[in-house]
Amino acid sequence: xxxxxxxxxxxxxxxxxxxxxxxxxxxxxxxxxxxxxxxxxxxxxxxxxxxxxxxxxxxxxxxxxxxxxxxxxxxxxxxxxxxxxxxxxxxxxxxxxxxxxxxxxxxxxxxxxxxxxxxxxxxxxxxxxxxxxxxxxxxxxxxxxxxxxxxxxxxxxxxxxxxxxxxxxxxxxxxxxxxxxxxxxxxxxxxxxxxxxxxxxxxxxxxxxxxxxxxxxxxxxxxxxxxxxxxxxxxxxxxxxxxxxxxxxxxxxxxxxxxxxxxxxxxxxxxxxxxxxxxxxxxxxxxxxxxxxxxxxxxxxxxxxxxxxxxxxxxxxxxxxxxxxxxxxxxxxxxxxxxxxxxxxxxxxxxxxxxxxxxxxxxxxxxxxxxxxxxxxxxxxxxxxxxxxxxxxxxxxxxxxxxxxxxxxxxxxxxxxxxxxxxxxxxxxxxxxxxxxxxxxxxxxxxxxxxxxxxxxxxxxxxxxxx
Amino acid sequence: xxxxxxxxxxxxxxxxxxxxxxxxxxxxxxxxxxxxxxxxxxxxxxxxxxxxxxxxxxxxxxxxxxxxxxxxxxxxxxxxxxxxxxxxxxxxxxxxxxxxxxxxxxxxxxxxxxxxxxxxxxxxxxxxxxxxxxxxxxxxxxxxxxxxxxxxxxxxxxxxxxxxxxxxxxxxxxxxxxxxxxxxxxxxxxxxxxxxxxxxxxxxxxxxxxxxxxxxxxxxxxxxxxxxxxxxxxxxxxxxxxxxxxxxxxxxxxxxxxxxxxxxxxxxxxxxxxxxxxxxxxxxxxxxxxxxxxxxxxxxxxxxxxxxxxxxxxxxxxxxx
Numbered sequence: 017x018x019x020x021x022x023x024x025x026x027x028x029x030x031x032x033x034x035x036x037x038x039x040x041x042x043x044x045x046x047x048x049x050x051x052x053x054x055x056x057x058x059x060x061x062x063x064x065x066x067x068x069x070x071x072x073x074x075x076x077x078x079x080x081x082x083x084x085x086x087x088x089x090x091x092x093x094x095x096x097x098x099x100x101x102x103x104x105x106x107x108x109x110x111x112x113x114x115x116x117x118x119x120x121x122x123x124x125x126x127x128x129x130x131x132x133x134x135x136x137x138x139x140x141x142x143x144x145x146x147x148x149x150x151x152x153x154x155x156x157x158x159x160x161x162x163x164x165x166x167x168x169x170x171x172x173x174x175x176x177x178x179x180x181x182x183x184x185x186x187x188x189x190x191x192x193x194x195x196x197x198x199x200x201x202x203x204x205x206x207x208x209x210x211x212x213x214x215x216x217x218x219x220x221x222x223x224x225x226x227x228x229x230x231x232x233x234x235x236x237x238x239x240x241x242x243x244x245x246x247x248x249x250x251x252x253x254x255x256x257x258x259x260x261x262x263x264x265x266x267x268x269x270x271x272x273x274x275x276x277x278x279x280x281x282x283x284x285x286x287x288x289x290x291x292x293x294x295x296x297x298x299x300x301x302x303x304x305x306x307x308x309x310x311x312x313x314x315x316x317x318x319x320x321x322x323x324x325x326x327x328x329x330x331x332x333x334x335x336x337x338x339x340x341x342x343x344x345x346x347x348x349x350x351x352x353x354x355x356x357x358x359x360x361x362x363x364x365x366x367x368x369x370x371x372x373x374x375x376x377x378x379x380x381x382x383x384x385x386x387x388x389x390x391x392x393x394x395x396x397x398x399x400x401x402x403x404x405x406x407x408x409x410x411x412x413x414x415x416x417x418x419x420x421x422x423x424x425x426x427x428x429x430x431x432x433x434x435x436x437x438x439x440x441x442x443x444x445x446x447x448x449x450x451x452x453x454x455x456x457x458x459x460x461x462x463x464x465x466x467x468x469x470x471x472x473x474x475x476x477x478x479x480x481x482x483x
Numbered sequence: 484x485x486x487x488x489x490x491x492x493x494x495x496x497x498x499x500x501x502x503x504x505x506x507x508x509x510x511x512x513x514x515x516x517x518x519x520x521x522x523x524x525x526x527x528x529x530x531x532x533x534x535x536x537x538x539x540x541x542x543x544x545x546x547x548x549x550x551x552x553x554x555x556x557x558x559x560x561x562x563x564x565x566x567x568x569x570x571x572x573x574x575x576x577x578x579x580x581x582x583x584x585x586x587x588x589x590x591x592x593x594x595x596x597x598x599x600x601x602x603x604x605x606x607x608x609x610x611x612x613x614x615x616x617x618x619x620x621x622x623x624x625x626x627x628x629x630x631x632x633x634x635x636x637x638x639x640x641x642x643x644x645x646x647x648x649x650x651x652x653x654x655x656x657x658x659x660x661x662x663x664x665x666x667x668x669x670x671x672x673x674x675x676x677x678x679x680x681x682x683x684x685x686x687x688x689x690x691x692x693x694x695x696x697x698x699x700x701x702x703x704x705x706x707x708x709x710x711x712x713x714x715x716x717x718x719x720x721x722x723x724x725x726x727x728x729x730x731x732x733x734x735x736x737x738x739x740x741x742x743x744x745x746x747x748x749x750x751x752x753x754x755x756x757x758x759x760x761x762x763x764x765x766x767x768x769x770x771x772x773x774x775x776x777x778x779x780x781x782x783x784x785x786x787x788x789x790x791x792x793x794x795x796x797x798x799x800x801x802x803x804x
Contacts, residue, residue, distance in 0.1 A: 152775075364729070
């Protein structure tokens, strides 16, 4: 069958296929009578309509078309489906509010929906009394500071207040003013969340220095606005979680980090080992650390010099050697040594490493471990000849590695269009190396997900080209 | 007096642990002291398993010598079918394994026996035998009874019944395998690649990471967390495809089904159908995800709408305290 030349021809084909998923894929490009026919095909069986209302990949236009359904089971699925567009959610909210059966559970679903409009959220915040719905608004990322403030002002003392304060103190849209209010009224958890909030004011940071709570001190220690004096003081805190937070603070002065590199706690030294501003003195101390996680994190740190990596590449612990092999700056010389490591997981790290040269990948393809072969298949440095060989591997993971390889050419990928595993054919639908004529037959694939993806791909192509 | 027949499962000269779980399930089905538990073992080396099968709860061991050492669906179907004809057991218990899937349904269908698969509770309610299995993607427990069936075949889910302790001295006898034309041939045994990593299908506590971890450098902190918590760190497909964790740690349709897992903590996993195929049966699933609408929450017993890094930090500090 020939590739259709216009959107209408593609829609016709989907109709002829008689498959609700193919119909859903082209619904957005259909108009008039054709669109009605597609809807008939998709919704005439209740089972198909329910499945489409729930499916995470159902296009917004199909969900919108389903929005008028009176079937409550469909409405619940539309409220839950995160692809349901904003307009449809607003309409569902209005219909549900006016309904004599006004269902609170549906209001909660609308209140937590990511496409719920500000008008709907404001309405719920202002007029609904159901706690679950109000809490859902306070967590919804679509809520703005005005809606959050409105929620908080409604409840001066109520069982819901504590939960609202907690949610709003963590909400990214909470304004500095609202955070100040929350800090004054909230418990220690709310205060800690406020201090850790990106919009927290300098005034509150300064005020929090006086707090004794470890939770608050931990949040504070990670703040980049702290003075060196405060950071130094917190680096001596008796609680290791606070010292950990200091170790992760990018503005911590070098002498503080140098001191934390020899901290009594393993977990603090582990955080230090990942820093990109380590001094030679700290690196020397950490490379001989008794804790394997510290050495492993140092091995991955791209600022570590060759001399140190060479030593860590001989570590008795495979995880440390793997760290070296995954280090973005690992030299080819070390990779050659690690490619012969006794541990397959170290060799796998070499196979995935972008610095591994072609010849080493050619050697690694003789390995028997699937993780190593997958790495070779994934690596953009692998020669096409080798990739072609891997497309017929009996291991699905290895064949998938070739599909994921950004350097795999069209000729290499072509045989994988017939791969036995549906997921592989599905992944190839979006592959830009393949031509449309290569993928066209996937519209008639035995698997419904592949058919849907293929029809959708061609429908989107027509949208982009305007034909 | 009734007889409960257990079909032992073995691979590469070793009995599979599920065999002992079946014996425990069979013991629970005895209605009177006269009832007997027979364990049948099929294969060219059936003789070698009698000592290992002489455990508490077994009344008789039946050796069925066969020309093949490893599992063969035609041989097993013929052997078990003939054995049922001869012994007329009230219940036949098989492991819910890839081996049993190769012949159990055919066997039951051909002879018109009662049949239930993936059973995790089996008991008598009065005089009625009732099997419980999952339904609707394990969302509900379905009780199955077998009206009018005097023989019922069931495949039993692994890691549900606790093997009985102690040994016994059961009678040992042989049973002749009828003539059978096998349609398959065991040529070689291929060990799945992945080296010497832990077998995630046998562990009971798993922490699993998904796309939510963002970057490879973040994997280590979750490995640390899993180690501190005593869990095995697993992952969804994209993490294994990127080479961040071994393929042997991948849960789901492309990976493994974590059959023995009792507690599964899903971190930053949205819950694709393919991933859930490997873990939805776990009795306690804890999901942590910033997206309240993530599919994983539909199967989770406990859902936490939170950033996995905040969760990791807090849990680590609680575990360290």
